[in-house]
Amino acid sequence: MSGYTGQVPDTEPAADWRASGVCRRPEYKDHADKWFATAHEKLARETAEQACRRCPSLDACGLWAVLSGIEHGTWGALHEEQRASIRRRLGSEQRKDPAVVAAAIRQVLDTSAARTLHAIWEERTY
Numbered sequence: 001m002s003g004y005t006g007q008v009p010d011t012e013p014a015a016d017w018r019a020s021g022v023c024r025r026p027e028y029k030d031h032a033d034k035w036f037a038t039a040h041e042k043l044a045r046e047t048a049e050q051a052c053r054r055c056p057s058l059d060a061c062g063l064w065a066v067l068s069g070i071e072h073g074t075w076g077a078l079h080e081e082q083r084a085s086i087r088r089r090l091g092s093e094q095r096k097d098p099a100v101v102a103a104a105i106r107q108v109l110d111t112s113a114a115r116t117l118h119a120i121w122e123e124r125t126y
Helices: 041-051 058-068 078-088 098-114 117-124
Strands: none
Touching: 041 058, 058 078, 058 098, 078 098
């Protein structure tokens, strides 16, 4: 006879990645303008991206933003043009696969520190 009773065991719910985000910290409470800075507000956008790179939720946040089609703001250290570029590069089936999207995000984040003019051109042109 098995020990299975048909009941769900008591477990702690999984922590929501948003709760541990750097952007939720008190020092960033009144700085929403940094997270939603436009391309013309380069310093604010770079400040947000740098804060995101220190965030424990970096990967989950960026993945959620790309998979959800978020158009505005900095999410997971990715700004609008970077997310749009990732979506353009991936086919429709690839965009549904979280592992493929995560790899594409990681590639963008790993190369963004040493961005070339060609990379910026690819990112911002259609």
